[in-house]
Amino acid sequence: MTRKPIVALIYDFDGTLSPGNMQEFGFIQAIGKTPEEFWKMSDGIAAGQDASNILAYMKLMVDEAKKNDIKLKRSEFKKFGKDIKLFEGVTSWFDLVNEYGKSRGVRVEHYINSSGLKEIIEGCPIAKQFKHIFASTFIYDSKGEAEWPGIAVDYTAKTQFIFKINKGIFSARDTNQVNESIAEDKKRIPFTQMIYVGDGETDVPCMKIVSMFGGHSIAVYNPENPGKQAVAEKLLRQGRVNFITPANYSHYSRTFKIVCGIIDKIKADWSLGLLRGQPKSKTIK
Numbered sequence: 001m002t003r004k005p006i007v008a009l010i011y012d013f014d015g016t017l018s019p020g021n022m023q024e025f026g027f028i029q030a031i032g033k034t035p036e037e038f039w040k041m042s043d044g045i046a047a048g049q050d051a052s053n054i055l056a057y058m059k060l061m062v063d064e065a066k067k068n069d070i071k072l073k074r075s076e077f078k079k080f081g082k083d084i085k086l087f088e089g090v091t092s093w094f095d096l097v098n099e100y101g102k103s104r105g106v107r108v109e110h111y112i113n114s115s116g117l118k119e120i121i122e123g124c125p126i127a128k129q130f131k132h133i134f135a136s137t138f139i140y141d142s143k144g145e146a147e148w149p150g151i152a153v154d155y156t157a158k159t160q161f162i163f164k165i166n167k168g169i170f171s172a173r174d175t176n177q178v179n180e181s182i183a184e185d186k187k188r189i190p191f192t193q194m195i196y197v198g199d200g201e202t203d204v205p206c207m208k209i210v211s212m213f214g215g216h217s218i219a220v221y222n223p224e225n226p227g228k229q230a231v232a233e234k235l236l237r238q239g240r241v242n243f244i245t246p247a248n249y250s251h252y253s254r255t256f257k258i259v260c261g262i263i264d265k266i267k268a269d270w271s272l273g274l275l276r277g278q279p280k281s282k283t284i285k
Contacts (some may be wrong), residue, residue, distance in 0.1 A: 002103055003118040004033070004106055004107045005106055005107070005111070005193055005266060005267065005270040006106075006107050006108075006109060006169070006188065006189050006193060007095065007101060007106050007107070007108050007189075007193050007194075007195065007263055007266055008109050008110075008111060008131075008165050008189045008193060008194045008195070009108060009109070009110050009195050009197065009259070009272055010109070010110075010112075010113050010162070010194060010195065010196045010197065010206070010210075011110070011112055011113065011197045011198075012112075012113060012114055012115075012197065012198040012199060012202075012203050013112055013114040013116050013121060013135070014114065014115075014116050015199035015200060015222070015228070015247075016125075016197055016199045016203075016220055017086055017087060017126070017247075018084050018085055018086055018087065018090075019085055019087060019222050020035075020085065020223075020249070021035070021039075021116070022080075022081065022084055022117065022120045022121070022124075023035075023038065023057070023061070023080075023114045023116075023117075023120075025080065025081075025083045025085060026079070026080035026081075026083050027061065027080045027120075027201065029266050030068065030070055030080075031064040031065065031068045031070065032068065033064070038060070038064075039057075041060055042057040042060045042135070043056070045059065045060060047199065049135075052152055052154060053154070054078060054136055054152040054153065054154050055114050055149055055152050057134065058117075058149045058152060058252075059136070059149070062138075062146055062147065062148075065146075067239070068266075071145055072138070072142045072145055072146040073140075073145055073146070073273060074119050074122075074140070074144070077117060077119035077120050077122075077123060077146075078119065078120070078122055078123025079123060080120050080123065080217055081119075081120040081121060081122065081123025081124040081127070082123050082124065082125065084120070084124045084125075085126070085249065086124075087220075087247040087249060088247075088248045088249065088250055088253075089248055089249030089250030089251070089253060089255075089256075090126060090249045091125060092249075092250075092251075093250075093256075094110055094126065094129040096249075096251060096256065097110075097256075097260075097263075098257060100259075100260055100263065101263055104155070104263055104264060104267050105166065106263055106266065107190075108263070110129055110130050110131060110185055111130060111131055111132055111133075111134065111165055112132075112133040112135060113135075113153075113158050113161050113162070113196075113206060114131050114134070114135040114136075114153065114158075115136060115153045115154060115155065115158070115202070116134055116135055116136065117135060117137070117138075118133050118134075118136065118137040118151075119134035119137060119138065120133055121133050123240075128250050132165075132170045133201065134153065134158075134161040134164070134172060135151075135153055136149065136151055136152050136153045137149075137150045137151045137172075138150050138187035138242065139198045140204050140256070146268055148198060150195050151172050151173075154202075155202035155203065155205055155206075156205055158203070158205065158206050158227060159205050159206055159209055160178060162191075162194070162196075162206055162209055162210060164170075164179050165188075165194070166187050166189055166190065166191060166194075167182055168187075168188030169178075172199045173198075190213075190214075191209075191210055191213030192213070192214040192215055192266065192269065193215070193217045193219065193250075193266050193270075194210050194215035194216070195210075195216050195217075195259060195262055196210040196211075196215065196216070196217045196218070197216075197217075197218045197220060198219060198220070199219065199220050199221060199222075199228065199231075199232075199247070200219075200228070200231050201231065201235070202256070203219075204240050207219070207235070207240055207241050210239055211240075211241070211242060212255070216242045216243070216262045217240070217241040217242050217243075217259060218241060218242065218243045218244070218245060218259075219231075219232040219236065219240075219241040219243070219244045219245075220232070220244070220245055220246065220247040220255065220268045221244065221245075221246060221247060222247055223246040223247065223248065224259045229246075232244040243258050245258055
């Protein structure tokens with residue numbers, strides 16, 4: 001059988017695949033707030049307590065849900081996820097890239113690495129496209145209701161999931177396997193076969209790690225927001241990312257052209273490694 005390299009496409013969610021924060025497509029409306037009011041309250045908690053912004057918004061969600069008699073069960077979170085707005089082309093993007101990879105003898109896998117809520121992402125229309133979703137999540141009580149943050153993923157915590165994808169570890173709580181020394185040729189997906197897609201400065205640590213170890217990082221921006229484009233251009237100037245592109249995922253988009261070009265390069269490098277008798281990665285059949 002023909003051996004194929006695995007390419008990991010790793011995405012942030014808010015601002016990368018969706019133009020807004022996921023809480024803004026159902027939850028905030030359900031508690032009778034505007035997005036501006038909710039985030040002002042959340043920032044106030046974080047600033048007042050010198051606390052994590054992620055933990056602050058998660059606490060606020062639980063508190064406000066209780067005030068409004070909303071039962072924050074997994075099923076309820078998924079309902080909030082179904083109406084998330086996505087950027088142009090996102091719903092067809094995954095099949096498009098998968099088919100391109102297949103045509104080049106490459107297997108493409110998609111991952112989420114987000115500070116948002118895993119439970120909401122699991123309810124969105126594209127949830128089944130991901131090999132794994134690394135994101136913040138709650139602990140649930142005996143009634144199945146969210147009562148406490150289980151995992152809070154900030155911009156530095158995101159980096160651990162890059163190493164877990166590298167080693168083929170899908171447990172968010174694992175702290176043992178991820179720190180074990182593994183020979184490069186035993187790692188499931190080397191950094192050179194990773195493409196990280198994010199939208200802003202909170203993604204910089206992940207972008208930098210992937211690029212530093214030979215992978216590729218792409219900063220996307222909302223084409224309707226000049227401020228977001230300025231952030232992306234700054235990241236490119238500073239050498240934090242390899243490419244920038246509007247957050248359009250359609251067939252003829254710049255995003256698709258960039259990703260296809262990277263896939264071609266990954267396959268070429270992998271094939272040359274075979275010719276040297278030194279394949280750089282674990283392969284699949």
